[in-house]
Amino acid sequence: MSPVGAVKTLKIDGRDLSGRQEETILDVARQNGIFLPRLCEMDGLSDVGACRLCLVEIKGQNKLLPACVTVVEEGMEVTTDSERLLNYRRMILELLLTERNHVCSVCVSNGHCELQMLAQRLGITHVHFPYRFPKEEVDASHERFVIDHNRCILCTRCVRVCDEIEGAHTWDIMGRGIDAKVITDLNEPWGSSETCTSCGKCVHVCPTGALFEKGRSVAEMLKRRQFLPYLTMMREENE
Amino acid sequence: MSAMSKKRLATVWLDGCSGCHMSFLDMDERLLTVAGMADLVYSPLVDAKEFPEGVDVALVEGAVSSEEDLHKIKLVRSRTKTLVSLGDCAVTANVPGMRNPFGVKAVCDRAYRENVTFDPGIPNQVVPALLPNSRPIHEFVNVDVFVPGCPPSADTIYYVVTELLEGRQPDVSARTRFGS
Numbered sequence A: 001m002s003p004v005g006a007v008k009t010l011k012i013d014g015r016d017l018s019g020r021q022e023e024t025i026l027d028v029a030r031q032n033g034i035f036l037p038r039l040c041e042m043d044g045l046s047d048v049g050a051c052r053l054c055l056v057e058i059k060g061q062n063k064l065l066p067a068c069v070t071v072v073e074e075g076m077e078v079t080t081d082s083e084r085l086l087n088y089r090r091m092i093l094e095l096l097l098t099e100r101n102h103v104c105s106v107c108v109s110n111g112h113c114e115l116q117m118l119a120q121r122l123g124i125t126h127v128h129f130p131y132r133f134p135k136e137e138v139d140a141s142h143e144r145f146v147i148d149h150n151r152c153i154l155c156t157r158c159v160r161v162c163d164e165i166e167g168a169h170t171w172d173i174m175g176r177g178i179d180a181k182v183i184t185d186l187n188e189p190w191g192s193s194e195t196c197t198s199c200g201k202c203v204h205v206c207p208t209g210a211l212f213e214k215g216r217s218v219a220e221m222l223k224r225r226q227f228l229p230y231l232t233m234m235r236e237e238n239e
Numbered sequence B: 001m002s003a004m005s006k007k008r009l010a011t012v013w014l015d016g017c018s019g020c021h022m023s024f025l026d027m028d029e030r031l032l033t034v035a036g037m038a039d040l041v042y043s044p045l046v047d048a049k050e051f052p053e054g055v056d057v058a059l060v061e062g063a064v065s066s067e068e069d070l071h072k073i074k075l076v077r078s079r080t081k082t083l084v085s086l087g088d089c090a091v092t093a094n095v096p097g098m099r100n101p102f103g104v105k106a107v108c109d110r111a112y113r114e115n116v117t118f119d120p121g122i123p124n125q126v127v128p129a130l131l132p133n134s135r136p137i138h139e140f141v142n143v144d145v146f147v148p149g150c151p152p153s154a155d156t157i158y159y160v161v162t163e164l165l166e167g168r169q170p171d172v173s174a175r176t177r178f179g180s
Helices: A025-031 A083-099 A114-121 A157-166 A201-205 A227-238 B019-025 B030-037 B067-078 B088-092 B096-102 B104-114 B154-165
Strands: A007-012 A015-020 A055-058 A077-079 A145-148 A171-174 A181-184 A211-213 B007-013 B038-042 B055-061 B064-066 B080-086 B130-135 B145-147
Touching: A007 A025, A015 A025, A055 A083, A083 A114, A157 A171, A157 A201, A157 A227, A201 A211, A201 A227, B007 B019, B007 B067, B007 B154, B019 B055, B019 B154, B030 B038, B030 B154, B038 B055, B055 B067, B055 B088, B055 B154, B064 B067, B067 B080, B067 B130, B080 B088, B080 B154, B088 B096, B096 B104, B096 B130, B104 B130, B145 B154
Parallel strands: A007 A077, B007 B038, B007 B055, B055 B080, B080 B145
Antiparallel strands: A007 A015, A055 A077, A145 A211, A171 A181, B064 B130
C-alpha cells in the first residue's frame, strides 16, 4: 500500500486531474467544479451509494459505478456526462417522482427541494412512468417535527445523521424494496420515542419535504445544512 | 396577416382550479399580440360550446378525473395538431391526484354524505362520474408539449404559445418546473 495521502492522477471528462488516494471520484469532481447529481451523499456523513444518481462510466469497465463510493485510481478515465448516464439519471428521478406522492405545489419544501431542483436541472418536464399514488402516512406526533412519508425518497440521510453525528440512532429503515420506510425506534410514533433528542438534525439534512418543522406551510421549510461539515470538522480537531 | 392564415388556438379546462387560465389572462396586453396571431376558437373564456375541428394549438389545464374529462381529452386530441399539457395538474395530476390514495368511495362519502346536512347522497346524474384515479393527460393521450408549473407563469405561457404559433418547438425546462 502506498502511504496515506499519496496522489493519484486520473482523467475526468478528458481533463487531467489528481486526488489523494483516499478520495472518491465525487470528491475530485467537486473540487474541480464538475457537477454530479446526488441525493443520498452529503458532506459530513458516511457514503452509502444509495440513490445511484452519481453513477459514472469508467473506461475498461462495463459496470457503471457510483462516484460517491468509488475511490480514485491511477490512470482512471472517468466520464460523468454521457447521454447514457443522463438517461439513467432522468429515469431514476422519474421513478422517485412516481414512487410516492411528491406534490410540489403544496409541499413545505417547494422551491427549496433537492429532488425538485435536480429534476429541473436535468430537464424533466414530465415523467414516463405511471404514477403509483400509494397511501402513505404522516406522523405528526412529535412536539416540533413531522415525518411525511409521501415525500420520502429513502436516501437515509436522517438515519445516518442521527446515528453518526447525534449518536441517538432513533431512525432506521424497515421493510424491503418498495415497502421500505424510515422508522423511529421500533416503528413507534416519533412523539413517543425514548431515544430522540429532538435535535432536529434529521430535518435539516432531509433533501425533500419528508421531514419538516411544525408550523411551516407551503414553500416555507428552508433547510440549514451548514452545521454538518462544521460539526464534523470541530470534532476531528478535538480528537 | 389575413384572417385565413390565422392559426386556431383553443384552451381546455379539465380537473384544475383554473389557475392556469388565470395565468393565461395575466399575459395582459400581450393577449393582443396572441390575438393577432391566432383566433381563440374554444375556451372557458369564449362562447363556443363544442370543441371544433382543425385546432392548431390546444392548451389543456387540469388532470383527467371524470368520465367527462376522459371524453373531452380524447376529442381534443383527435381535433388538435399540437396538444399542450399546461400546468402541474395536467402534467402530474398534482392536487386533484391527492384523492387517489383514498379511493372514490371514501372521497364521495366525505363530500356528499359526511359533510352534508340537507339530503345527503351521491349524485348520479348531471355531475359526471369520477374515474378511479385522477391522472395526468399523457397517461391517456399523446401530448406534444409539457409545461409544468402551478401555475406556469404568464411569461412562460406567452413564450410557449408564441413559439408554437410561429412553428417552433419551445424548451421550457429553464423557465418553469413542478410546483413553480
